[in-house]
Amino acid sequence: MTIINPGNIATPEVLEDLKQAEQPASNAIPLSDLLSVIDCILSLSRSTCIKEIQIPAMSARGA
Numbered sequence: 383m384t385i386i387n388p389g390n391i392a393t394p395e396v397l398e399d400l401k402q403a404e405q406p407a408s409n410a411i412p413l414s415d416l417l418s419v420i421d422c423i424l425s426l427s428r429s430t431c432i433k434e435i436q437i438p439a440m441s442a443r444g445a
Contacts, residue, residue, distance in 0.1 A: 383433075384423050384432045384433065384434070384435065385433065385434045385435070386416075386419065386420070386434075386435045386437065387434065387435065387436050387437065388411055388416055388437040389410075389411055389437060389438045389439035390409060390410040390411060390439050391410060391411050391413055391416055392407065392410035392411060392412050392413055393413065396410050397410060409439050410439055411437060411439045415437075416437065419435060419437065423435075
């Protein structure tokens with residue numbers, strides 16, 4: 383079992399919330415990035431165990 387703890391994912395709802403809070407869209411993780419992480423986990427052999435992944439959003443300024 384792998385637990386993925388993502389930050390804000392750039393869904394339409396999250397992007398709207400960020401806009402209302404006057405925060406940049408770069409404060410959200412592109413959905414394609416999260417899907418890439420999931421694909422990577424699923425492609426690993428059963429010999430590999432990834433227990434937990436933290437995926438915080440990073441704005442362009444903090445990257």
